[in-house]
Amino acid sequence: MKKALALILALVMVLTLAACGGSSTDSEAQTPADEGDKTVKIGVLVSDVSGEEALGFRAYYEDYIAKNYNVTFTYTEQLEDAAAEKAAIEKFAAQGYDAILSLAASDRATQIETCEANGLYYAVVSGMLDDAQFEQYKGNEHFVGQIGPSMDTEYEAGYAMGQYFAQQGVKTVGIYGAFIPNPMHVYRTAGVLAGLGCTYGGASDKDGIAGQLFGDQGVDMSKVACGDIQIVGYFQGFGDTTFDELFAIIGQQPDAFLSVGMATTFFADSLNGANIPYSDIDSFTSGNAANMADGTLTYLAGKYSSSIGPIFAATLNAVNGNPIRDAEGNAISISQSYLVATDSATFDSIFNGDKGDSPIFSKDVLDTVIGAVSYDDFVKLVESK
Amino acid sequence: MDNEAILRKYKLRQKLINILPVAALAVLFTILVVTVQAKGYRLDMYLKIVFNEGVVLAVVATGAVFIYTLGSFDISLGASTLFSATMGVMTYNATGSLALMILVIFGAAVGCSLLSSVLASVFHIPVFVTTVAMMSVLSAIAAQIITTNGGAVGGISIPSALVKPLDNMGFKIAALAVFWLVCFFVFSFTKIGRRQKFLGGNPVCAQLTGIQVNKYAIIAFVMAGLGVGLGAFLTLVYTPSVTATTAGSIGMNIVVAIVFGGMPISGGPRSRIYAALVGGFSYILLNNILKLLIDSNIGYGVSQIVSAVFFLAVVYVTGLNYRSQMLPR
Amino acid sequence: MKASKKIIGTLAIPVITAAVLLILCAASGKSMIANRTGFNYFTLYAAIVMITTMALSINLNSGRFDFSLGAMAVLASVLSAKITYGLLSGGAGSAALMLCLNVVIGALLGLVSGGLYVTLRIPPIITSLGVTLIYEGVTFTITGGKYVMTEVRNASMTAFAGNWYWPALIILAVLAFIIYLFDHTRFGYDYKALQSGQKVAVNTGIREVPNALWCYVICGALMGVVGFLNVARSANINGGSLNFGSIGIMFTAFLPMFIGGYIGRFSNDKVGYLMAALCMSMLNSTFAAFSNEISASTQSIINAVLLVVFLIYLNNEGLLKKILSPRKA
Known part of the structure; x- marks a missing residue:
């Protein structure tokens, strides 16, 4: 009797969990945030929480961008696989986030599809989709784009x-x-x-x-x-x-x-x-x-840490109803090169030029592409640095 | 206090302890609901996410209960899930047949399980060590296949449209319910379950009564293989791609889930088929609650600490009835 | 057993392994250990394997499975690296201080782990799951999930890693200490009594709880040494392991543990672990020499197959001898 009771309770619990979850429909997607004073909530997918580069990026977003714009960044834990990435996006959607910036690459196709299903804007930070994948998703309304080193x-x-x-x-x-x-x-x-x-x-x-x-x-x-x-x-x-x-x-x-x-x-x-x-x-x-x-x-x-500034600007624009699209209405795709130093002087000039409160992509620079801006102007800015 | 009162008190305590895992699930469920509501998040979505996170773990762990009931320990189930999913994707990409893909997924899962079982029972190798070796081999083979074929994308995948129609709660609930009921039937209403509990509780005595250890070990591994196969398929239904890290956390979470559900790690007569279901969802609920309550990067470490303490507390309380004078091993 | 048989039995496996691997290397125009630096790292790796194997076997031979070994090594290293850097800022004596602190902190972590086990009286495998999660969580919280590098990169650590005699000295010291402790003290006799017959030993008055606690303390101290050696080897500590990411270290010790146990029949199991560690280090150096031909996945498969084959031999030795021995007319 007691076993049966325990079983029934467990099943009821699991089924309730499933049934409540099942009542959600894809049509209940988030609507784009209104422009104005509303804080824009951005979720960041990460697969590396330890590397120097990842930490530099994080510091730029959390310590500089978040202080200069009405925006919050929430980082995921280290996402190990595609299922974790999808679940993370769904959680951000459930929490009313506006956009996803992705530094995780287990399955970017699923990331885009999940964002689309949940009405979240999505951008690839410091990386690029495979060419065939980009062709497939470039017309997707919620896909803001990608800026980073291409293959x-x-x-x-x-x-x-x-x-x-x-x-x-x-x-x-x-x-x-x-x-x-x-x-x-x-x-x-x-x-x-x-x-x-x-x-x-x-x-x-x-x-x-x-x-x-x-x-x-x-x-x-x-x-x-x-x-x-x-x-x-x-x-x-x-x-x-x-x-x-x-x-x-x-x-x-x-x-x-x-x-x-x-x-x-x-x-x-x-x-x-x-x-x-x-x-x-x-x-x-x-x-x-x-x-x-x-x-x-x-x-x-x-x-450099602030190289991820422009993709933030493009995402913020999309959330605020000013998406940047190319002439065919497709998502942004801009390849970003590496900076090279072969001596301390060059290294220091790059390093010191992109620190703390004075990053290369500072608020002043980013402000030139925040709001209604043409695709060409945006590309020009990214390629200028 | 007379003997009858002591007995009554003992029985009451035993009843309370036995329902503790289910009660913990109920409490955790309630806390999640309250937390999500209080934070103004979408409850329907959150519950769907928790179900999706828990269903693969619950399915694989339910199959694994048969192995754990024998007092054995299989650490390779996560790697088997990865390997089966990999073989499934490769099959679909080669043939374009969904039916064949499903067949290969289940075939690979049961095959891996049987191989572990045969190695352990025919060559008398300790099951745990066999599964450690299997874990290395299966992960390595899967990684080799994935990286060789994944190219610039870094993983292998099937078209998402193929499994999208199945990525809904109805299908997943049905899959979980059917598999769980089959396991429940085999475990509770056939001699297989009874004999496995006997073997787990007292293998020497069970063998002396004529029960064939190898036969029931093989059946246990086949049941676990079926769970792995279904888990691998559900993994692909949720995300149609496989990378070398897919299902990486399942292996150890199975142990946590089963124990969290109130089943002793030593198996035997106190084994419960519902332990994996209850424990799996409890563990996922607990982790989600903690991640909701503890923000920030550092919070992931803190939430793991709290989760572990909670886990130990539940296991401690559920094991209160079975304390021996000597230290358990 | 005759002394000559003991010596031959003890040295046979390492000598055969060395011969096979040297022939393989020579046939391919490679050298297993190319220079003194290679020998430094050969010794360092042998020390890591031997001490990890000892730490694993102390509890495992008593039926106590401990998943937390890796987490203990990492946490001990993180704490001692931070303290050492705080005190010496990477100056002279940093390596020596860090080693001492690693041993002390490792022992304390072992004590906490053992304390939980004897207090909660739940199966050690379950306790170790909880402890692993807790230690990983603490490490992550302290490091913020980052690599610890500045604290462990200094001339003192480089000097330690660059001289084979330091790890060799540690091997000898640990071997002598463990042999003395387990073979020549009251603690060791009690340990063996509890290992071979827990109930009888407890009934004869052996105090199991202090013995178990000491085992955990020793394990912790040994893993502290392993943590230090790992830091010396890689000059960084990965503070980002969560959700059982640290348990891998344990699996590398299975093969040497079984090989060591086998060699131990001819001499002493601890000497066996040293011989097995030398074999594993030779295999590792050979893998390194063949790194362009043998991928990491293939290495995993080779290690797993060696483990299974050795266990098949070990567990079917009698049968094999029967089959292979000439039949009487």
């Missing part, structure tokens, strides 16, 4: 890094492929190989190399052919063997160590200690300033 930009960033060291006359290099098969790391690594003047499986172009790297899940050294430069070692990922692999390379005293991400977090100490010049694609932080000034970091391609 072409990632390739070019890697290429420029490789080319820089080749021009410096290095003869031996080690390469860290970060988290291949993460697409951006694949394209950066493809760029590094091409920039160093290497071919991969006979290919020397972006798609030829990147396509093979996806298939190989990394760099298969037997497929690499370089001219004068010798790649003394390659490794990727972060696990039990990582430091063995790093030190196998350090042991060969290469002229340079090229990383396509996270080296300044994981290996800065070891590389500085071994006096090996190294490069990374990361961000302009105080830690990296010290690595460049006192250590052996010689090349840093990075985003």
Whole structure:
């Protein structure tokens, strides 16, 4: 009897939960916020809560933008998968949020569809959809757009890094492929190989190399052919063997160590200690300033924290009824390049120029594109920095 | 106090303890409703979200109850869910057949489960260690498939339109109810459930009465496999894509859910088929309540601490009737 | 057992492993340990594996499953790194102070974990789930989910990681301490009695609760050392692990624990753990040498298959000997 009672209670509870939830219909979507004094509520999806770049972005939104505009940012916890991303968007919708800015990339297609279903504006921050996906969703009313490095930009960033060291006359290099098969790391690594003047499986172009790297899940050294430069070692990922692999390379005293991400977090100490010049694609932080000034970091391609300002402006405009669309009425898609520093002076000028209360995309700058603004003016501003 | 009064008091306490998990679910449900209302959020949406978050966990954990009843422990169910979903997506993308995709999902899930079971029972390897190895292998294979085929998108997916018609409460409730009722029937009204409880409670005695351990272990793993298969399918219904991290948190949450639902981790006669359902939803409700109440980034750490303390408190109280003089193992 | 058999039995697996791996490397024109730096990290990894295995086995051999080992190591490291940096600002002696603090804080965390277990008297596996969540939550709250880097990057730590004799010294010290404690003290005798017959041991007057508490304290202290060694190895601490993200460290210790247990038949199980750790470190160095050919996924699969194959052998040894031995006419 008591078991039956417990069971009935449990079932009633679960079914009530389901039934109440089921009563929601997609038609009950949020309406765009009215212009005026209403605080705009923006939810931010994140898959990285620890990285320097992620922390820099967060500080810009929470400490600068939120203080200068009538807007609140709510960050999610670290979203591990597509289901977590979708649930997070639905929770923001349930809490009456106006828009979603996404720094999480497990399933951007589902993110857009979920935002559309719930009437939330959506933008990709510091990244880009795959071309086919963008084509599919660019006409979506709630899709504000995307500003960030495209895969072409990632390739070019890697290429420029490789080319820089080749021009410096290095003869031996080690390469860290970060988290291949993460697409951006694949394209950066493809760029590094091409920039160093290497071919991969006979290919020397972006798609030829990147396509093979996806298939190989990394760099298969037997497929690499370089001219004068010798790649003394390659490794990727972060696990039990990582430091063995790093030190196998350090042991060969290469002229340079090229990383396509996270080296300044994981290996800065070891590389500085071994006096090996190294490069990374990361961000302009105080830690990296010290690595460049006192250590052996010689090349840093990075985003600056306020580079995510324009996408906020575009999203705010959309929420306030001033969406920025291109001539065909499609969402924004602007590729943003990396800034590069090869010496402390350049590094400091970028780093100090984008700090705290005086970011590159300051309120004054952003105000020029907040309100009714043309697509061309908006693009011009983004590309000017 | 006479013996009868002591007995009455003991029985009352036992009754209260037995209904505690369900009472906790009711209380948590009420708190969520009140919190959401007080904050002015949309209750209907919140309840739908909680149901969506809980349904996969409840389904997989309900199947896992059969394994836990035997006193065994399977840590690979999250990886099995990922692997099954991966195989399903690959099948659909190769054949374009939804029916075949579903078949492969269930086939892969039951196959993985059976492999664990066979390794454990035929080669006499401890079940837990077998499932640790299976977890590594299945995650690694799935990751390899996903990353090789995911390309620049980083994951593999089926067209969202394919499963969208099923992404509604009616279908999910029906799927949960049918699976749960089948499990309830097998667990409570057939000799399978009774014998599994016997085996979990006293394996030596059960074997001496002629019960075949391997047979019932295999049945338990098949039931768990069915739960994994349904869980993998429901995962795809909610989000039609699979990445290397899909279902990553399910593995350990199953243990938490089952224990939260009032079932002892040692299995045996006190095993309850409804434990996973009650515990799974309770755990999801608790986490959501805490995230509603504790804001900010740091709050995620604090809410996990509070959640863990609550979890330990519930397990402590539900286990009050079963204290032994020695320390439990 | 003859001394020669003991020596051969103890050294056989590491020697065979070394021979196989060296031949594999030589055949491919690679070297397992290329230079002194490689040897430094080989020793460091061997120390990490050996001490983690010991920490896991202390409670597991007594039927107490502890998921919180990883969380304990990380939390101990975060706290000691913050304190050390606060006191010495990364100056001379930072590594030594951090190691000492790691041991003390690890022991305290172990005491809390054990205290919860003996107070709540719920199965240790459940307690450890709760404790894992709590420690992860505390770590996240202290670090804000960020990497701890500045506090652990200094010349003192670099010097420690750059000299193989420091980890070697730690291996010897821990090995001697654990052998003395478990094989030559009253505590160790009680531990073994409780391990082989809990009820009988308790009935003969052995005090189980203090013994269990000490086990947790020792485990905690050992994981404190592991936490320190991990920091020395990677020069950062990831403070962002939530929802059981820290339990992975435990799974890496299963294979060496079983190998060590097997080798222990010929000498001492603790020496077995050292031998097994050397094997695992050799395997790790070989994986590193073959990193371009063997992906991380493949490494996981190889480790899991080795675990299963070894366990199949271990659990069917009698049967295998019977099958392989020449039949009598």
